[in-house]
Amino acid sequence: MYDLVPVLEHMIYLIGTDLVVEHFSLAQATAEGAASMIVEEAEATGIRDEATALLVVRTLAEAAARAGRAEDAAYESAEALRALT
Numbered sequence: 001m002y003d004l005v006p007v008l009e010h011m012i013y014l015i016g017t018d019l020v021v022e023h024f025s026l027a028q029a030t031a032e033g034a035a036s037m038i039v040e041e042a043e044a045t046g047i048r049d050e051a052t053a054l055l056v057v058r059t060l061a062e063a064a065a066r067a068g069r070a071e072d073a074a075y076e077s078a079e080a081l082r083a084l085t
Contacts, residue, residue, distance in 0.1 A: 001056065004044040005037050012057065016064025031057045 002009040011034040018027035035053035042048045047056065 001038070001045065001060070005034075005041050008034060008037060011037075012060045012064050015057070015061035016068050019061060019065040020068045027061065031061060 011030055015027045015030050015034065018024070018030065031054060032050075034057045035050050038045050038047050038053040038056060039050055045053075047053045
């Protein structure tokens with residue numbers, strides 16, 4: 001999907017970050033924009049309706065948010081280990 005829609009990967013990253021820091025209204029607005037971009041590229045993506053596009057964006061953004069949380073946890077663990085030594 002990222003190859004088919006320009007800047008989608010960056011938008012998903014931003015949405016995931018907004019979810020992690022609990023900026024839900026900003027995440028929703030960005031998700032709607034990303035879904036519109038997917039629909040605009042319907043010839044390439046095969047997705048022609050906003051609801052389906054929004055589900056795709058939501059799935060990708062939730063995965064990005066989980067990855068972001070995992071990175072934060074790993075960083076915090078590393079900091080805690082450094083403090084012990």
